[in-house]
Amino acid sequence: MKQPGRILLGLYCLLVAVWLVAPTIVVVPMSFNDKKSLAFPPSGFSWQWYQNFFTNPEWSASLVGSLKVAVVTALFATVIGTLAAFGLDRMKSRVSGVLRALLITPMVVPGVVLAVGIYAVYLDTRLVGTMTGFVLAHTMLAVPFVIIAVSASLEVFDKRLETAAASLGATRLTAFRTVTLPLIAPGILSGLLFAFVTSFDEIIVALFITSPYLKTLPVQIFSSITRDADPTVAAVGTLLFIVTSLVIGAGLLIGSRQGKN
Amino acid sequence: MATRVIDSRDTVPAVAADGRRRWFRGQAFWLVAPALLLLVICLGLPLAIVTLRSFSEPQWGWQNYAWFFGTPVNLTVLQRTFAISAWVTLVCLIAGYPYAYVMTAVGPKMRLILILCVLVPFWVSGVVRTLAWVILLQDSGVINSVIKAVGLSPVKLIRTQTGVVIGMAQVLLPFMILPLYSVMKTIDLRLMQAARSLGASPARAFAQVYLPLSLPGVYAGAIIVFILALGFYITPALLGGPRSTMLSTLIQNQVLSLLNWGRGGAMGVVLLIATFVLLALAAPLSRQPHKTGSRR
Numbered sequence: 416m417k418q419p420g421r422i423l424l425g426l427y428c429l430l431v432a433v434w435l436v437a438p439t440i441v442v443v444p445m446s447f448n449d450k451k452s453l454a455f456p457p458s459g460f461s462w463q464w465y466q467n468f469f470t471n472p473e474w475s476a477s478l479v480g481s482l483k484v485a486v487v488t489a490l491f492a493t494v495i496g497t498l499a500a501f502g503l504d505r506m507k508s509r510v511s512g513v514l515r516a517l518l519i520t521p522m523v524v525p526g527v528v529l530a531v532g533i534y535a536v537y538l539d540t541r542l543v544g545t546m547t548g549f550v551l552a553h554t555m556l557a558v559p560f561v562i563i564a565v566s567a568s569l570e571v572f573d574k575r576l577e578t579a580a581a582s583l584g585a586t587r588l589t590a591f592r593t594v595t596l597p598l599i600a601p602g603i604l605s606g607l608l609f610a611f612v613t614s615f616d617e618i619i620v621a622l623f624i625t626s627p628y629l630k631t632l633p634v635q636i637f638s639s640i641t642r643d644a645d646p647t648v649a650a651v652g653t654l655l656f657i658v659t660s661l662v663i664g665a666g667l668l669i670g671s672r673q674g675k676n
Numbered sequence: 677m678a679t680r681v682i683d684s685r686d687t688v689p690a691v692a693a694d695g696r697r698r699w700f701r702g703q704a705f706w707l708v709a710p711a712l713l714l715l716v717i718c719l720g721l722p723l724a725i726v727t728l729r730s731f732s733e734p735q736w737g738w739q740n741y742a743w744f745f746g747t748p749v750n751l752t753v754l755q756r757t758f759a760i761s762a763w764v765t766l767v768c769l770i771a772g773y774p775y776a777y778v779m780t781a782v783g784p785k786m787r788l789i790l791i792l793c794v795l796v797p798f799w800v801s802g803v804v805r806t807l808a809w810v811i812l813l814q815d816s817g818v819i820n821s822v823i824k825a826v827g828l829s830p831v832k833l834i835r836t837q838t839g840v841v842i843g844m845a846q847v848l849l850p851f852m853i854l855p856l857y858s859v860m861k862t863i864d865l866r867l868m869q870a871a872r873s874l875g876a877s878p879a880r881a882f883a884q885v886y887l888p889l890s891l892p893g894v895y896a897g898a899i900i901v902f903i904l905a906l907g908f909y910i911t912p913a914l915l916g917g918p919r920s921t922m923l924s925t926l927i928q929n930q931v932l933s934l935l936n937w938g939r940g941g942a943m944g945v946v947l948l949i950a951t952f953v954l955l956a957l958a959a960p961l962s963r964q965p966h967k968t969g970s971r972r
Contacts, residue, residue, distance in 0.1 A: 424774060427774055428775050428778045435794060435846065438797070438809055438846060439797065439805070441811055442800070442807070442808050445811060454816050499710070499712075501707050502706070502707030505703075505707070506708075518715060525907025525924065525947050525951060526907050526924070527907065527924040527928055527944070528726060528944035528945075530928075531937075531941070532722025533718065535722065536721055536725060554718075555714050555715065558714065623932070632801075633801060637803050637910070640803070640806075649807070652800055652805075652808070656799060
């Protein structure tokens with residue numbers, strides 16, 4: 416009686432896996448549609464939506480806007496989040512517990528409520544549609560991810576190594592630069608990546624604070640979906656999927672190589 | 677990477693070496709200060725303004741709250757927001773629990789594949805994923821084509837509550853599977869064998885041994901899914917119709933279309949309070965007993 420149960424469980428998992436992956440895959444054939452429609456399956460093949468993405472100024476401007484915001488956000492969030500993770504690591508556990516919970520609240524605050532509040536502040540301070548406005552809001556949203564990633568690697572970091580470095584005559588800064596930093600670099604790097612993705616993918620706050628002068632890619636995608644059935648969105652989705660797969664694949668490859676050495 | 681996110685959410689760092697602690701205590705605060713400052717400016721201030729306006733616009737008083745709780749449509753939407761979130765949590769649990777269990781039971785290669793399937797949804801922009809659900813759920817969509825091919829009559833999925841739940845649950849499923857998996861992988865499967873060898877049926881061994889040990893993961897996953905679902909905006913806005921509007925859409929409508937900051941603010945405060953009350957009520961449930969034990 417054991418065997419059929421296992422097969423059933425396996426089939427169930429396969430079904431769940433399909434449910435998880437299907438929406439990612441279904442976008443790919445849509446992006447080669449020859450007509451301006453989202454009916455499935457597409458009736459013919461063409462590259463026109465990719466062409467449209469790269470030549471239409473609306474799309475390319477929003478891609479550039481998103482990249483700019485995400486790069487600056489990732490840098491700021493990584494510095495601020497790494498500092499905070501170090502600070503929390505060095506505090507009494509009760510204090511750091513409270514502060515940690517506080518610093519992670521942006522992850523659970525309902526997006527629209529936050530967006531309405533930020534919009535109100537930005538209207539008063541003329542930050543709507545500005546680079547500063549986007550970077551400030553996105554950095555706040557991304558810092559929790561950096562804190563979590565860096566804290567995780569600080570937890571497994573053996574602090575006696577710093578003491579050893581100090582006993583061998585290294586100053587605190589030298590010990591940090593030559594011992595601590597290289598060892599927690601993977602945590603910082605994954606924090607940086609998370610921060611970039613958080614900003615690059617953020618839509619709710621962006622929808623409120625966007626302007627014709629600064630639009631991010633998700634906002635452009637959203638307005639395209641609500642306006643008409645434009646397969647360019649599917650082309651963008653496919654491109655994002657390919658780029659992310661390449662980045663993650665490279666990361667896994669580097670990771671497994673380091674593991675072997 | 678993402679497993680780590682969930683894992684470390686509530687863990688307190690190991691106690692630092694005592695000598696070092698004395699040097700650093702003063703400086704430690706300054707390391708956290710930039711993050712706190714950013715939090716005050718970009719989170720504290722906006723939420724304070726939303727709260728303030730809910731009482732001050734158009735004039736001081738409780739009028740906006742009286743309006744919110746006195747209008748049947750709003751109460752319907754509030755109730756629906758909770759109902760949809762509960763459905764999404766339930767669907768995620770039913771789909772995620774066996775999946776997470778299988779992740780702990782298979783070999784390392786298969787496990788990697790299963791983990792990749794959980795993480796793939798994160799690779800594609802959230803908005804694009806919602807578009808994919810439009811393609812899948814629409815009347816001439818993939819799901820209905822399959823249903824027709826089998827010979828059944830097509831189902832209305834897009835712009836219905838069912839469609840919203842299917843789409844939202846897919847987006848939130850990883851947040852259920854990852855905490856479940858991180859708890860389940862610590863459960864010693866020999867305990868089940870022991871229960872069986874003592875004469876328990878498989879069902880009884882599961883109900884009395886495995887299930888109680890996995891509950892912290894169930895609670896942690898359910899809380900995070902429910903809370904994230906309460907604040908969902910994009911998926912219900914694109915997949916839903918007028919009969920599946922959620923609170924977030926109503927708030928956005930009040931502020932951006934009607935420019936009514938007071939009413940939008942009051943709704944926002946209601947949603948915010950609901951979120952934090954739930955968090956406060958549920959947080960103690962998701963503590964893992966063995967972890968708290970080792971912390972002391």
